[in-house]
Amino acid sequence: MxxxxxxxxxxxxxxxxxxxxxxxxxxxxxxxxxxxxxxxxxxxxxxxxxxxxxxxxxxxxxxxxYKEFVSGETLLYLGKNYHLEITDDQVPNVRFHSRFLISRCHQETAFQLFRDWYIKRAYIKLPPKVKDFAESLGVQYNQILFSDLKYRWGSCTPNNNLNFNWRIMKAPVFVIDYLIVHELAHLLESNHTPRFWNIVAVQVPNYQVAKNWLRDNGNTLEEDFLDKKLGLTTATTD
Ligand SMILES: [Zn+2]
Structure with a gap:
């Protein structure tokens, strides 16, 4: 389209x-x-x-x-906004404690740095969650992949691989839980039937709140784009 x-x-x-x-x-x-x-x-x-x-x-x-990656801007992580600070010190990649810190010399490539940071966090934080939910649903999956999904937050492939858009790491935990359960539930029911939503509701009773959150706030997960010189970096690798 x-x-x-x-x-x-x-x-x-x-x-x-x-x-x-x-x-x-x-x-x-x-x-x-x-x-x-x-x-x-x-x-x-x-x-x-x-x-x-x-x-x-x-x-x-x-x-x-779009984010411009300047001091004072805020960036989302797990549903909370954290301030970004630009420093003249040499900081490799992104440093995160109660705020984000990057070197001034990395400002131009900040989008790429943050993308890598979120993906790294996703691989640390989400697989244990996926494992737990899969166990309580009684489903088996192969691999979990975090990448630049163009039109979706998550998808599952016919060979039971789970794909997630790395930007979900900016969403609140209850939204991430819903997205994980949504994809795992597709391993039991491929269509969005009443049975599908029943399966989801057992794991995430407030899933409707999460769906609404994505509808109303999904755009904030994509606010990561513009670099300082208005040179747009692209979020997609394909
Ligand atoms: Zn679905």
Whole structure:
């Protein structure tokens, strides 16, 4: 499916903002001078969010913005916002305690650094959860993979591999639990039948809250895009 959008250039603007208007047209507000290709990349990177907004009848207009990786900005991790600090010290990669710290010399490539950091965290934190839920559901899976899923938060393959979008590491734990259970439940029931939702509800009774959270806040998980010089890095590797 191709996305049509209108571009409004503004000299005051420093970053790109996408919005879905009441009539469901997509508006891109961009700084003067940003190439059409970069704008196209920006739109492509938010496809998941845009499709969700276009297919949902809820409050419009709605906005999404991009991170610029400057001091004072906040970044999500497990549903909480943490401040980002840029330091002149040499810090390899991303340091995280009660805030995020990166070196000024890494600012330009911050998106890639954070992507790697979230993926590393995902591989540490989520497999034990997946194992526990799989045990209580009585299902077997092969591998767990965290990558750049374009249009989804999770998927499972016919050979029982589980794929998750690494951006789910920004979501609250109850949302992550729901996404894990959702994919595992597909190993028992491939369609979204009443039986499927019953299986999910046994493991995650508040799954509807998690679904609503994703519908309303899913875009915040994708706010990770713009680097300092308005050069857009791309979230997809394929
Ligand atoms: Zn599903």
């Amino acid at each position: 191709k996305l049509d959008y209108h571009i409004i250039y503004s000299p005051q603007r420093k970053s790109v903002t996408l919005s879905v208007e009441r009539d469901k047209t997509i508006l891109v507000r961009a700084p003067i001078g940003l190439s059409e290709e970069k704008i196209h990349q920006a739109v492509e990177s938010k496809k998941l969010w845009l499709y969700e907004k276009l297919n949902h009848n809820q409050k419009y207009p709605d906005k999404t913005t």
